[in-house]
Amino acid sequence: MFEKVFHLKENQTNIKTECIAGVTTFMTMAYILAVNPSILSSAGMNPTAVLLATCLASFLGTVCMGLMANLPFALSAGMGLNAFFAYTVCGNMGYPWQAALLAVFIEGLIFIILSVTNIREALFNVIPLSLKKAVSVGIGVYIAFIGLQNAGVVVNSDSTLVTIVSFRGDFHTGGICALLAILGILFTAFLYIKHVKGSILIGILATWVLGIICQLTGLYTVNPDAGYNSLLPAFAMTDFSALGDTFGQCFRFDFDGVSIINFIVVIFSFLFVDIFDTLGTLIGVCNKANMLDKEGKLKQIKPALMADAIATSAGAILGTSTTTTFVESSAGVAEGGRTGLTAIVTALLFLISMLFAPIFIAIPSFATAPALVIVGFLMFSSITEIKFTGENMIKAIPAYLCILAMPLFYSISEGISIGIISYVVLHLVSGKAKEVKPLMYILAVLFILKYIFL
Template identity: 75%
Template sequence: MLEKVFKLKENNTNVKTEITAGITTFMTMAYILAVNPSILGDAGMDSTAVLLATCIASFIGTACMALMANMPFALSAGMGLNAYFTYTVVLGFGYSWQVALLAVFIEGLIFIVLSLTNVREAIFNSIPLSLKHAVSVGIGLFIAFIGLQNAGLSINNDSTLVTIVSFTDNFTTSGISALLAIIGTFLIAVLYIKKVKGSILIGILATWILGIICQLTGLYVSTPDAGYYSLIPTFAMTDFTKLGETFGQCFNVDLGSVGIVNFIIVIFSFLFVDMFDTLGTLIGVSSKAGMLDKNGRLPKIKSALLADAVATTAGAVLGTSTTTTYVESSAGVAEGGRTGLTAMTTAFLFLISMFFAPVFIAVPSFATAPALIIVGFLMFSNVTKIKFDEKNFVSSIPAYLCIIAMPLFYSISEGISIGVISYVVINLICKKGREVSPVMYVLAVLFILKYIFL
């Protein structure tokens, strides 16, 4: 049955590898079950309702990816997009969260149309291979940076923007968390070098267990006010009736009080960020997994994009911000995941997490951080596929700009924007404009207009 649906032998994989990869992907994404309710809660939404909506939307989107595209990509509420939803649209522009959900819903419908008409596929195929490799490398640096932050190793600093944490100050909270993340990183690295199956998942669980031991012995002290929660899971059930507080609320909106022009701007802001975050993730993870063909194209991309669009639309109805393909899918790919069975495993875990949400939420970010750091290294290795010799500067310099923009601007879509614009401008100035796809010119103009008006 599984062989017939997911074509495991054709993709040189097996059930055990796929399930392990799916669990690994989920473990690296589980933080969203704690983070998304917190962020959208600041917009005035009920946290339990957001948690349920996030779980169900993640299940729908990831299951669609598994069954429609047979790809190992998982979907959930997008980080960055949820922050834009709350802190810009709701708290900044003063719109209600219901209006913001309606904007996400309409964005999803537009994406469905674009996916069915091959527009998003055309955009994917128009991006040159050097930039596709650069996106993979940039995402590697980006998620490694996220991993360092989640570990508490990289912290804010007024003079240098970021710096390393002090291990001696607040040792029982930030210090021990950062130290455990370092131990977890070395553990995963050694296991991966020794080709131990499930090395990333083993590293996550081992780091979490070490954290629990530290809490029981007093080395780690739960301090909720400072963001350091108990590492020991509880088994309380979720109040499922709360979902009614957000379900369908995107249709409970009086647009007359919003202003159509401002509302359209909000829609297109979501549209731009979601489109290129998704494309960037698909390009980066597919490139690392060896799923791109010799022309740098991804077979069945239309189905993958359509699954993403359906997930966004369903998520808005349920009551969560934009649902998108997750870069953490690369963790499962690194474990050998190659088919939709990986995605279906992740989808199932999201579904049952509604019943055991407190258990999954107890997995601390410092335990999943090592996985992101090591996966970042694996994706960064694609840098060797970019030709940096003098004959290829017109393509390698835009690739370099794309790479550094992602972690430094904290956005996959911004990295793609910088990469596309610089690629077109440099080729034009160097009189190689005829070699550039017409779609790339359109994208460059749109990106420039985005920076001017959005």
């Protein structure tokens, strides 16, 4: 049966190799089960409901990838997209999380339409490569900043806006949490350098355990009124009824007092990042696995994108942010995973993880900070593919502005819009208007109108 469905011999693999690859992929991306509830709960969502929705959406999307495209890739709530959901759409823009879920659902439907047409390629090709790389870099810096902020390493300053925490002041609460986060980052980085499988997940758990030891020895003081709760996990049965707090809530949003134009901008911001994140991940991982043809194309690209799009809309209905293909799938590929059987194994592990929801939910923010910082580093590495000298400066400066805007303006969408506007303007004033594709001008005008009227 496995041979008939997944063509193992044709792909020069076997059941044992595929299973090991599936477990490896899960280990490298299981950190999302701790990080995603932590991020989305800041938007007012029930963290247990978010975890259950994330597990189900990951299971559904990864099964679709395995069966529809026969590729060894896993899907889950995308890093960066969940931050955009919580901190930009629900935070800066003030939308309720139900509205953000609706935007994700609609974005998924648009993605489904694009996945069966050639529009997807047109959108992908119109954005210059330098800006595509800049979006990845900017998101990396942005989520690393969020991780340091959530851990209390970066704090508010009236004179400089942000500064490093005073470790000596309130050492037994904020100070020790910040110190544990820094130690966790260094430990996770060490594991990653040594190519330890599941290094990010191990880093989260090790940081948490170290925090528990600090609590038991009195270095960490529990103070619920100040937001410093007990670090000891609650061993209890998963409350599966919590899923009702988010399931279908995207259809219960009232548009009274909401700008439709602004809401459309939110939808296309989700869509933009999702498209380029997914395509970039697929191309990058497939290239490492020698799955691309002589022309550098992936013949299963349409079913792969369709699986991603279905998972996004389904995840929004369940109650989680955009579900997308994870670059950590490359860990399973490195272990020999070549078919959809790898994805199926990973999907089943996500489903089983629902039983351990209380443990994942209990993980504190300072323990998830190392994951955000290290994943941010992995995304930041794309900066080496942007050329900053000579004639390339006209493309590099907009990329730089895009990267700079995301953490400083606390918004992925602002970075994207500033990058596109500056790219078009600099080409116009430099006499290179013909090098800019017509659709870029349309996007630039739309973003300018957003700043004028919204």
